[in-house]
Structure formats: C-alpha cells, structure tokens
Amino acid sequence: MALLNLQLKDFRNIRHARLVPAAGINLLVGPNGSGKTSVLEAIHYLGFGRSFRTHLTGRVIQQGEQAFTLFARLQRDDDSLPVGLSKTRSGDTRLKVAGRAAERLADLAHILPIQLIHPEGYNLLTGGPKLRRAYLDWGLFYSHAGFFSAWGRFRRLLKQRNALLRQQRPYRELGYWDPQLVAVGEELSSFRQHYAEAIAPVIKTIAADFLPEYDFSFDFFRGWDRQAELARVLEQGFERDLGLGYTQSGPHKAEIRIKARGMPVQDLLSRGQLKLLVCAMRLAQGLYLKSESGQDCIFLIDDFASELDEQKRGLLAARLNELGAQVFISAIDVAQLSQMITRDNSKLFHVKQGEITETQECE
Numbered sequence: 001m002a003l004l005n006l007q008l009k010d011f012r013n014i015r016h017a018r019l020v021p022a023a024g025i026n027l028l029v030g031p032n033g034s035g036k037t038s039v040l041e042a043i044h045y046l047g048f049g050r051s052f053r054t055h056l057t058g059r060v061i062q063q064g065e066q067a068f069t070l071f072a073r074l075q076r077d078d079d080s081l082p083v084g085l086s087k088t089r090s091g092d093t094r095l096k097v098a099g100r101a102a103e104r105l106a107d108l109a110h111i112l113p114i115q116l117i118h119p120e121g122y123n124l125l126t127g128g129p130k131l132r133r134a135y136l137d138w139g140l141f142y143s144h145a146g147f148f149s150a151w152g153r154f155r156r157l158l159k160q161r162n163a164l165l166r167q168q169r170p171y172r173e174l175g176y177w178d179p180q181l182v183a184v185g186e187e188l189s190s191f192r193q194h195y196a197e198a199i200a201p202v203i204k205t206i207a208a209d210f211l212p213e214y215d216f217s218f219d220f221f222r223g224w225d226r227q228a229e230l231a232r233v234l235e236q237g238f239e240r241d242l243g244l245g246y247t248q249s250g251p252h253k254a255e256i257r258i259k260a261r262g263m264p265v266q267d268l269l270s271r272g273q274l275k276l277l278v279c280a281m282r283l284a285q286g287l288y289l290k291s292e293s294g295q296d297c298i299f300l301i302d303d304f305a306s307e308l309d310e311q312k313r314g315l316l317a318a319r320l321n322e323l324g325a326q327v328f329i330s331a332i333d334v335a336q337l338s339q340m341i342t343r344d345n346s347k348l349f350h351v352k353q354g355e356i357t358e359t360q361e362c363e
C-alpha cells in the first residue's frame with residue numbers, strides 16, 4: 001500500500017497542502033516548527049485514527065478552525081482507493097473509504113498499515129508492558145483475521161468481570177462469565193504467542209546488523225503463570241481480585257520481554273542503542289507483514305535518521321530499500337538524509353511555515 005496523493009486541510013499549521021509522493025522515499029525538509037512532523041502525523045491519523053503526539057483532536061485542528069480534513073488516494077494492486085477522514089472540535093468523525101461512509105476506523109487501518117519510527121519511540125522498551133502488547137497486537141491485527149474480534153470480545157468480558165469485582169459480587173456470579181473469558185483469553189494468547197515466536201527471529205536478523213555486539217532473546221509472557229491454566233488462575237485469584245477490584249492475571253497483562261547478556265535491554269542498552277533496537281523491531285514488522293501477506297506498510301520516520309551515524313543510516317536505508325516500502329522521512333537539513341536517497345523513486349519536499357513544495361526529484 002502506498003499513498004498516491006495526500007491532501008491536508010486545517011491540520012496543525014498546514015492550512016491546505018497537496019502532495020504527490022514518490023512510491024519510494026519521500027524526504028520532508030524544513031526548519032524547526034515548519035510542519036514536517038505534522039505531515040507524518042496526518043498520515044498516521046489516516047492509518048490509526050489518532051495522532052502519535054496527542055490524544056486531543058482539538059490540538060491538531062488548526063487554531064481558529066472547527067475541523068481538519070485529510071484525503072488520500074491509496075494504491076491498491078492495479079487500482080486506487082480514495083479515503084477521507086475529517087474530525088471536528090465537537091468530536092464528530094467522518095470517514096469515507098472508496099466514496100462510501102465507513103463506520104469504523106479499523107476499516108481504514110486495515111488497508112493502511114503504518115509503522116512509525118521516531119526519537120521517543122524507545123519508550124516501547126523503557127515504558128510499561130502495554131506498549132509491547134500493542135506492538136504484538138499491531139502485527140496480529142494485520143496477520144490474523146480472527147484477532148481483532150477476539151480482542152474486542154476479551155476486552156468486553158474483562159470490563160464486565162472487573163465491574164462485578166468492584167460490586168463485590170460472589171464468585172458464583174463471575175462463574176457465568178469466566179468460562180467465556182477463559183476461552184477467548186486463551187485464543188488471544190495463542191495468537192500472540194504465535195506472532196511473538198514468528199517475529200523474534202526477524203528482529204534478531206535486523207538487530208544483528210544494527211547492534212552486532214548483542215545477541216537478543218525474546219520471551220513472550222502470556223499474562224499468567226506458565227504452568228497454570230487461566231481458569232484455575234482466575235478461580236484461585238478471586239479473593240485477591242475482589243480486594244483489588246480488578247483482575248490481576250490474564251492476557252491483558254501479556255508482554256514480550258527482551259534481554260541481552262542476561263539483562264533486560266532497558267537496563268543494559270544506551271538510549272541510542274534502544275532506539276536502534278526499536279527501529280529493528282519496527283522494520284521487522286514491516287518485513288514480516290510483507291512476507292506473510294504481501295502487504296506493504298508505510299514507514300514514517302520522524303527526525304530519527306539524523307540521530308544515526310553514517311554507517312547506521314546506510315543500514316537503515318538498505319533495509320528500507322529491501323522492503324520497497326513507501327517512506328516519509330523528516331529532517332532539518334537535506335544533508336542529514338543524503339544517504340537515505342538510494343532509490344531512484346525518491347522525492348524531496350521543502351516545508352516552510354506550513355507550506356509544502358516539491359522542490360526536485362532526487363536522483
């Protein structure tokens with residue numbers, strides 16, 4: 001999947017812009033505060049239905065305006081698909097896919113897989129397990145058709161169980177819901193286990209290039225005792241859950257634990273190394289998605305390439321090249337990106353005070 005064109009209206013400092021990006025690498029260059037990240041943020045909005053900088057829609061809508069609107073034409077096989085998303089300050093969302101109103105943002109997400117690589121992205125490793133669960137779930141959303149509905153059912157059942165726990169209901173009342181929670185929880189967990197085992201060797205291969213000094217191990221924790229069945233864990237933990245008012249164990253606690261030299265990576269690696277490992281993890285998801293389903297994801301790389309040394313930048317460029325994915329990279333100075341321009345289908349855009357101009361085709 002690639003964007004054939006993109007239009008932004010009243011998005012951050014961009015009043016109106018239209019881009020016809022290259023199918024390969026697109027460089028967005030401009031001074032601080034010019035609007036480079038806003039372009040990436042807009043593409044992210046199309047794929048995720050949300051920003052990676054704020055959860056408040058009002059922050060993204062141009063000051064003084066009531067709504068932002070994004071349009072894109074996506075390439076799909078030999079065809080193209082128009083999509084549109086508009087959000088108002090009062091919280092209304094309008095979504096159109098192929099000229100028809102779509103109800104769920106997931107409809108758009110399905111056709112537009114996006115990977116974001118940005119300087120704060122290392123919190124995937126230093127932050128809580130929720131982020132690593134989301135990492136696994138991103139992959140499952142695209143590779144296992146049944147995952148999204150299993151995940152939705154599990155969330156509803158868990159919410160219900162926690163509400164009963166807060167009401168101090170007796171175990172026999174939960175007894176009605178628990179078998180359903182267990183069934184869907186185990187289904188979810190086996191999806192995750194399968195994905196974690198499949199993605200780990202792909203990450204290791206890429207990380208061996210970026211960080212050859214480490215050998216990483218990946219350990220999937222499903223969210224409850226390895227030896228025990230979920231039904232038993234819920235039953236035995238009931239009194240404690242009742243005291244806490246929530247369910248302490250289950251797939252909602254799952255995560256992937258990454259170690260090197262016997263230590264959790266977040267305690268061992270430097271910040272720069274953590275960033276490289278996250279970059280390897282994101283590239284691995286793109287590579288795996290492509291190998292499994294033939295689907296391309298779009299890479300958004302915000303202000304990151306400039307942080308890499310020349311050799312690492314070359315490695316990143318080579319991997320992106322191998323993927324053949326559409327890439328949008330922001331930087332302050334084009335010189336920081338010269339090494340990224342390795343493909344003939346690259347374009348350079350200058351961004352200045354919210355105005356975007358395609359300046360030249362990169363050789």
Ligand SMILES: Nc1ncnc2c1ncn2[C@@H]1O[C@H](COP(=O)(O)OP(=O)(O)OP(=O)(O)O)[C@@H](O)[C@H]1O
Nearest residue numbers: 012013032033034035036037038059060061062063
């Ligand atoms: N809702 C809004 N309405 C209008 N302008 C906004 C809004 N939100 C942010 N801005 C402005 O838009 C610009 C957004 O800049 P953006 O973060 O995209 O810049 P950038 O080119 O990525 O900068 P840097 O290189 O410093 O990261 C900033 O100048 C900011 O003040």
